[in-house]
Amino acid sequence: xxxxxxxxxxxxxxxxxxxxxxxxxxxxxxxxxxxxxxxxxxxxxxxxxxxxxxxxxxxxxxxxxxxxxxxxxxxxxxxxxxxxxxxxxxxxxxxxxxxxxxxxxxxxxxxxxxxxxxxxxxxxxxxxxxxxxxxxxxxxxxxxxxxxxxxxxxxxxxxxxxxxxxxxxxxxxxxxxxxxxxxxxxxxxxxxxxxxxxxxxxxxxxxxxxxxxxxxxxxxxxxxxxxxxxxxxxxxxxxxxxxxxxxxxxxxxxxxxxxxxxxxxxxxxxxxxxxxxxxxxxxxxxxxxxxxxxxxxxxxxxxxxxxxxxxxxxxxxxxxxxxxxxxxxxxxxxxxxxxxxxxxxxxx
Amino acid sequence: xxxxxxxxxxxxxxxxxxxxxxxxxxxxxxxxxxxxxxxxxxxxxxxxxxxxxxxxxxxxxxxxxxxxxxxxxxxxxxxxxxxxxxxxxxxxxxxxxxxxxxxxxxxxxxxxxxxxxxxxxxxxxxxxxxxxxxxxxxxxxxxxxxxxxxxxxxxxxxxxxxxxxxxxxxxxxxxxxxxxxxxxxxxxxxxxxxxxxxxxxxxxxxxxxxxxxxxxxxxxxxxxxxxxxxxxxxxxxxxxxxxxxxxxxxxxxxxxxxxxxxxxxxxxxxxxxxxxxxxxxxxxxxxxxxxxxxxxxxxxxxxxxxxxxxxxxxxxxxxxxxxxxxxxxxxxxxxxxxxxxxxxxxxx
Numbered sequence: 059x060x061x062x063x064x065x066x067x068x069x070x071x072x073x074x075x076x077x078x079x080x081x082x083x084x085x086x087x088x089x090x091x092x093x094x095x096x097x098x099x100x101x102x103x104x105x106x107x108x109x110x111x112x113x114x115x116x117x118x119x120x121x122x123x124x125x126x127x128x129x130x131x132x133x134x135x136x137x138x139x140x141x142x143x144x145x146x147x148x149x150x151x152x153x154x155x156x157x158x159x160x161x162x163x164x165x166x167x168x169x170x171x172x173x174x175x176x177x178x179x180x181x182x183x184x185x186x187x188x189x190x191x192x193x194x195x196x197x198x199x200x201x202x203x204x205x206x207x208x209x210x211x212x213x214x215x216x217x218x219x220x221x222x223x224x225x226x227x228x229x230x231x232x233x234x235x236x237x238x239x240x241x242x243x244x245x246x247x248x249x250x251x252x253x254x255x256x257x258x259x260x261x262x263x264x265x266x267x268x269x270x271x272x273x274x275x276x277x278x279x280x281x282x283x284x285x286x287x288x289x290x291x292x293x294x295x296x297x298x299x300x301x302x303x304x305x306x307x308x309x310x311x312x313x314x315x316x317x318x319x320x321x322x323x324x325x326x327x328x329x330x331x332x333x334x335x336x337x338x339x340x341x342x343x344x345x346x347x348x349x350x351x352x353x354x355x356x357x358x359x360x361x362x363x364x365x366x367x368x369x370x371x372x373x374x375x376x377x378x379x380x381x382x383x384x385x386x387x388x389x390x391x392x393x394x395x396x397x398x399x400x401x402x403x404x405x406x
Numbered sequence: 407x408x409x410x411x412x413x414x415x416x417x418x419x420x421x422x423x424x425x426x427x428x429x430x431x432x433x434x435x436x437x438x439x440x441x442x443x444x445x446x447x448x449x450x451x452x453x454x455x456x457x458x459x460x461x462x463x464x465x466x467x468x469x470x471x472x473x474x475x476x477x478x479x480x481x482x483x484x485x486x487x488x489x490x491x492x493x494x495x496x497x498x499x500x501x502x503x504x505x506x507x508x509x510x511x512x513x514x515x516x517x518x519x520x521x522x523x524x525x526x527x528x529x530x531x532x533x534x535x536x537x538x539x540x541x542x543x544x545x546x547x548x549x550x551x552x553x554x555x556x557x558x559x560x561x562x563x564x565x566x567x568x569x570x571x572x573x574x575x576x577x578x579x580x581x582x583x584x585x586x587x588x589x590x591x592x593x594x595x596x597x598x599x600x601x602x603x604x605x606x607x608x609x610x611x612x613x614x615x616x617x618x619x620x621x622x623x624x625x626x627x628x629x630x631x632x633x634x635x636x637x638x639x640x641x642x643x644x645x646x647x648x649x650x651x652x653x654x655x656x657x658x659x660x661x662x663x664x665x666x667x668x669x670x671x672x673x674x675x676x677x678x679x680x681x682x683x684x685x686x687x688x689x690x691x692x693x694x695x696x697x698x699x700x701x702x703x704x705x706x707x708x709x710x711x712x713x714x715x716x717x718x719x720x721x722x723x724x725x726x727x728x729x730x731x732x733x734x735x736x737x738x739x740x741x742x743x744x745x746x747x748x749x750x751x752x753x754x
Contacts, residue, residue: 102736110740117734125731210736347729351721354739359707362743373699381695383473386465388450388558391702392458395710403751 077101077108080115087120087218092191095218099193102214103207105361117210120217125343127159127216128330129223131237133263134247136228139273142313143247144224145181150319151222152189159191159215160184162226163208163233191220205236206357209350212240238266239346242339243326246270250279250286264290265297268306269325275310275317283310302338304329362402369398425449425456428463435468435566440539443566447541450562451555453709465558468565473691475507475564476678477571479585481611482595484576487621490661491595492572493529498667499570500537507539507563508532510574511556511581539568553584554705557698560588586614587694590687591677593670594618598627598634612638613645616654617673623658623665631658650686652677710750717746 075097083101086094102113134140144160151158160181185192193211212223227237238244246267264270270290275283290308300306307325311318333339363369376390385393423445431449434442450461482488496506508529533540541559560571575585586592594615612618618638623631639656648654655673659666681687711717724738733741 114734114737114740118737121728121731121734121737206736210734213734344729347735348725350735351725351728351738354735355721355742358739358743359711363707373703377696377699380469380699381692383469386462386469386558386561387695387698387702388554389462389466389469390699391706392462394703395706399747399750402747 077112080112080119083112083116084119084217087116087214088123090219092218095191095214096193098214099211102210107365117213120213124213124216127212127221127223128243128326129212129225129241130326131225131227131234131241131244132247133227133234133237133245134273135249138247138249139313140226140247141181143271143273143311144226145184146313146316147319147323148181148184148190148224149187150316150323152184152187154323156222157189157191157220158184158222158224159212159218159220160193160224160226161208161211161215162194163205163228163237191215191218205233205240206350206354208237209240234263234266239349242333242342243268243329245322245326247273248286248290249274250282264293268300268302268304268329269322270294270306270308271318271322272308272310274312274314276312276315280310286310302329302333302342303336304332363398366398366401368401369394372397425460428460428467431460431464432467432565435464435562436471438567440566443539443562444541446562447559450558455713465561468561472561472564475560475569475571476591476674477560477573477589478674479573479575479582479589479592480595481575481582481585481593482621483597486595486597487661488574488595489529491619491621491659492574493532494661494664495667495671496529496532496538496572497535498664498671500532500535502671504570505537505539505568506532506570506572507560507566507568508541508572508574509556509559509563510542511553511576511585539563539566553581553588554698554702556585557588582611582614587697590681590690591616591674593674595621596634596638597622598630612641616648616650616652616677617670618642618654618656619666619670620656620658622660622662624660624663628658634658650677650681650690651684652680711746714746714749716749717742720745 078097083094083098087098098116101109102116104113132140132144148158148160181192184190208225212225215223223241225237225241227233234244244266246263246269248270250272272283272286272290287308287310294306294308309318309322309325311322313319330339333342372394376385376394379385380387380390426445431442431446435446446464449457450464452461480488480492492508496508499506529540532538556573560573563571571589573585573589575581582592592614594611594617596618598620620631620634620638635656635658642654642656657666657670657673659670661667678687681690720742724733724742727733728735728738
């Protein structure tokens with residue numbers, strides 16, 4: 059029980075556990091050990107300075123073994139039935155002989171032990187499977203931070219041999235964009251509504267979608283779902299063609315009955331084939347890596363500034379000087395920068 | 407002719423001119439010399455490293471003499487008649503015995519000599535007045551940069567004794583928000599349209615307004631303008647009360663006939679009185695200064711990163727390493743940060 063990765067609280071890295079060498083984690087990951095993978099993700103997700111060196115070593119050594127999965131982002135507003143859908147689609151994927159990792163991003167709430175157990179309950183059947191790994195992402199202080207960590211978790215999962223990675227995100231504005239930048243295929247789950255079928259769907263998110271799925275197409279809802287499908291299909295026609303050359307399918311599906319889930323997975327595989335043939339796949343992956351480096355660098359600078367107590371103290375003093383009109387903001391910024399750099403150098 | 411500040415190209419700081427000491431610029435500014443003010447703004451706006459020290463000294467020494475104007479942001483979509491409106495309102499303000507500086511922000515286009523002459527032509531009567539100073543802002547590489555520079559220009563104008571500062575911005579999304587953060591009073595100019603009166607007005611911008619003016623309310627347009635006024639009035643009632651406790655007036659006006667311009671200026675003065683009495687004025691100014699410091703610091707870091715050629719070369723190399731999966735983004739970011747700090751220290 060203690061070794062069930064679902065029970066490790068990502069807020070408390072390695073609590074009561076010895077920090078192992080990077081070698082030990084990497085060996086565990088490469089041999090497909092889910093427990094060591096989970097511990098390594100906890101270390102990589104931690105913002106703590108003392109884990110930084112080991113975290114980077116783990117990542118650097120996993121990089122050459124990563125990149126071999128298909129990464130699928132899945133989004134939709136709360137209530138759309140993401141968890142049941144992911145579980146059912148996930149079971150189908152596993153039955154096709156794949157190993158599946160599910161990572162969840164939720165920048166809007168902090169993950170408590172309760173939530174992790176909740177997740178476990180929500181995907182009970184999937185989490186019982188040896189070929190599945192389910193992991194909610196530790197929340198960060200910024201969406202950028204969460205996104206960077208999720209990218210890093212993808213790397214570790216791929217190095218551990220998972221050949222399909224689902225990244226789940228809650229339908230709240232910016233997180234979709236962040237997720238779409240780290241996946242190959244972006245899936246939008248929607249519900250057939252009573253009124254205006256497209257209400258609540260921001261144009262920006264529909265544009266990102268590589269497939270739109272009208273979920274809960276079962277029982278009395280089947281007819282409405284089909285109507286919604288036509289409405290989304292018409293709406294999609296208003297968008298310009300995608301750079302990938304891919305025309306996003308719009309389909310109904312049901313996590314309850316399993317309707318169209320195999321067809322949806324076939325579409326994901328068809329997307330991979332299509333974009334690998336036209337070279338979009340590779341070009342996009344390269345651009346994502348480039349972007350990831352720039353974001354990691356900015357994030358690192360932000361983190362260093364944020365964590366620098368001497369800097370924060372000086373900032374408070376200089377705010378006061380500027381408010382009292384004894385100094386200009388430009389002058390104060392210049393002083394701050396100078397002592398920050400000196401402080402950094404002092405720390406080696 | 408050569409001493410007309412309108413003819414100095416802000417893209418070429420001090421071209422063919424000796425860089426004076428900070429003393430000389432500050433003396434000129436404090437004595438209200440518009441030519442020296444213009445040269446100093448050019449230096450402060452420059453991103454060039456060689457002007458940085460003098461620029462900061464000028465700003466630091468002007469700060470204690472700044473802050474005594476009322477800062478009015480004026481925005482509206484192209485075609486709304488901003489220039490004629492500003493000229494006419496400006497002439498009214500000058501006739502009330504004020505000294506007026508007009509700064510323009512336009513992040514969407516680069517300022518050419520032509521544009522400056524164009525500006526001069528557009529506000530011919532105002533620019534001929536000894537109590538007026540008209541200055542388009544040099545364009546920056548980022549909106550943040552432009553905004554920071556405009557704040558700095560406000561400081562210099564105030565130190566030069568201008569007691570009213572207009573900041574003009576083109577109605578293109580983010581620039582309004584940036585301007586609203588550096589002014590006391592934010593004025594939205596709109597036109598009466600034929601169809602939906604509120605079309606094209608983003609909720610975000612209406613919320614920022616301390617007054618909405620339906621411009622070109624003259625001739626055949628008077629009736630439409632009055633209808634638009636009622637529509638905006640109704641729309642404003644949907645917003646929550648403003649933190650300032652001020653209820654934004656909605657009025658028709660005409661730069662052509664001068665209709666309601668004195669009444670509008672009375673409203674600006676009433677706003678100052680109202681917010682100085684309820685202490686919002688002072689609290690907001692303080693918060694703006696605090697914000698200005700944080701933005702200046704971020705901007706300085708961004709500028710240092712952007713200008714660092716060795717860093718940019720190393721970034722290109724490491725991008726390649728990451729794309730080839732020889733290194734993780736986190737690992738590469740860490741290497742970059744380390745050598746950036748070393749490089750900064752080397753430069754002293």
